[in-house]
Amino acid sequence: MVGREEELEAVERFVARRGGPGALTIEGEPGIGKTTLWRAGLGRAQLLAMRVLEARPVQAEAELAFAGLEALLGDVIEDLLDGLPAPQRAALEVALLRTEPGDTGPEARAVASATLSVLRRLGESDPLLIAIDDWQWLDEATSRVLAVALSRLRTEQVLLLAASRDEGDNARLGLERELVTRIRLGGLDAESIRALVSRRFGSVLSLPAARRLTELSGGNPYYALELANREHAEPGSPATVPADVVGLAGQRLTPLSGRTRAALGMLAAVAHPRTELIAELLGDASVLDPAFVAGVLHEDDEGVRFTHPLLAASAYHSLAPARRREVHRQLAARALDPVESARHLAAATIRGNADIADSVERGAWAAASRGAPTIAADLFEEAARLAPAAPLETRLGRQLEAVRQLFAAGDGMRALQRGRQLLEELRPGDLRAGVLTTMAWSGKVPIDEAIAMCEQAIVMCRSEEARAGCLLLFTNTVQTSDAERAHDCARRAVELLGDRGAAPLRAWALTMLGAFNALTDPTAS
Known part of the structure; x- marks a missing residue:
């Protein structure tokens, strides 16, 4: 399991344990990998020849009494009913919809006692695993029935493996705290x-792209x-959140009032939401109080934060x-x-002008100077977009700088894609030569293609x-493969300048x- 090696080891160790009852809960938000880890536990149990009782309840079953118990015991109960005392058997058959209920329905204590008897019988000879996903x-x-039954186990080899979105409650599990192991993903x-995406799609993300995705x-x-x-x-599409993913995260926001959701939307647009800025923007910062209570926001030394990036995306x-x-x-x-100002200007503007584009470009250069090439690349592209009436050389020059910044960020795939798009627009000249040499020097194209690019660039400058x-x-490109030619190019560059x-x-x-010179003549000063 990618990135879950320690957790997987803990689950496998738990399933293999002996010495009485116990429980392990896997907890975390939707999509975090709980079910995958839970399934790995089931796989381990099967390898160990354990008996497994499995249930995967869904939301629609949450209001159906004993739906989970029927899923757990439905396939095994037929062989066990005859060994149960009559009151337990009668109660369990009603709970599992095998017989018609009486006037009062099944007695809860009798169902719990029957469940305990079944668990003890099943765990007599071989270890038993109760596996419940989406607890x-x-x-x-x-x-309730499981909690009572589990609380009465003493030395029986009965284990509970549960995956849940909620932080577990020891009382609900029915076991003493020391018998419960929790994994919070x-x-x-x-x-x-990066490895996960490569395994799924067969393509390798650049590390900067993987960081953005993370x-x-x-x-x-x-x-x-x-x-x-x-x-x-859609290769090259902007890193935005699909509507279905936003909607899933947005379910956390639905119970909040319209005023609070609107305030959260404003907050999500702020890169560094300091308390004083929030008060200035919202007027009444108390409108966010319900979001803190709901676990959507938290406050730390640096200011107010969303508890998950996708909550911010949904609010925005x-x-x-x-x-x-x-x-x-x-x-x-x-x-x-200047960088923050540029990002907001770009997001605020549909049709720009030269002044706005110049401001965004200044932010791009500031980001580049701070060692933030990914941000710089985005801002250079925005500066090009915001001044469509600017001279062609200005617009394409900004796009070329975006390509250079993408290479600097190590995002070669995106840089090459943007570079090839630029080549389709550019005529021979200094700008086209700049794109060719930038791509050639990136180390992301085959050496023969890089040499050809440099040769074209030199001619058209x-x-x-x-x-x-x-x-x-060109000297840098060929210095290891053709030192003599590289030396000649360096000499020509000095003569030209x-x-x-x-x-x-x-x-x-x-x-x-x-x-x-030193390499060819070590005695030269």
């Missing part, structure tokens, strides 16, 4: 999500695979598009940080400085040439 949907009558890390899904395997499936079906998407844009406009006006840059990138060109470019050219 939260187990009907109350079955839950949290989100998977980026490497595990952040958006909260490490929830189900949500992550839903999001990855959307990306797999519950806002009408026009309201969303208005919220982002308010936040952009209040933001002191119009300025000497751009041609020198292409020569140096002379005393002109940007200082960093000249320094790079001189450094490269000096290195090759």
Whole structure:
């Protein structure tokens, strides 16, 4: 199981244990992997030749008395009824709908005693595993009967393996605290999500893409695979949350009032929701109190947070598009940080202008300077989108910078896709040469293709400085496969620049040439 090795070991160890009754509960939010781990426990029990009583209740059965008990005992009860005392047999047959009830229905104590007798009989010779998935949907009558029966076990080899969305209650299980083991599943890390997606779709995510997916899904395997499936079906589509996944998370918000849900939508748009900013935005921050009580929000040293990223996504998407844009406009006006301001400006704007696009581009450069290339790439793309009337060179130049930032982030798959799209739009010239050399130098294309790209770029450059840059990138590309040619390219770059060109470019050219001179003539100074 990807990312659940420790938990799997704990489940297998529990199933193999001997020495009396016990219970293990697997707890966590929907989609976190409880059922997968629970099934692994069943598989282990079957390998150990254990007898298994299995129930998988659904929400519709929660109000049906003894539906869970019928699922557990229905296949085995026929051979055991004759060994039960008459009152127990009669009560159990009514509970399992095998006979008509009397005027008062089955007596709960008799059903519990009958269940205990059955469990003891089944666990006499071989260990018995009671396995219940989605315990939260187990009907109350079955839950009470099991709790009574389990509480009366002493040395019998009867184990309970349950998966539940809710944090378990020792009283409901009927066992002493020391006999109960709990596993609370949290989100998977980026490497595990990456491996999970690779196993499901046969494609390898870049680590930055895996990190984005993990952040958006909260490490929830189900949500992550839903999001990855959307990306797999629509390569290059923006990382947004599909409506069905949002709806599943949004069920937590439904009981809250309209005012609270609207306030949560505003809060979800804030990158760093400080208490003072919340008060300024909402006027009355107490409107969020029900969300804290419901476990949708929590507060830590850094401010107020949603307890799961998909709750934030659901709250955000519950806002009408026009309201969303208005919220982002308010936040952009209040933001002191250029990156945060740029992100809000982009989200607030459908049709931009040169001023807005320039502001977003400044945010992109700020993000790049801070070592946040993924954010920078997104902002460069937004800057290109927001100024459709800008000169072609400006718009495509921003898209080229987005490609460079994606490569810097290690997101080669997305970068190559964007780069190839750019090549379809660009005519021969410095910009096209820049795209070609960027792709060639990325290490993400075969060496023969990279060399061909560099050769094309050198020929089509119009300025000497751009041609020198292409020569140096070509030098880096072929220095291990064709050192003589790389040396010649470094020499040509230095000659082209002379005393002109940007200082960093000249320094790079001189450094490269000096290195090759030293390699070919170690005595050269």
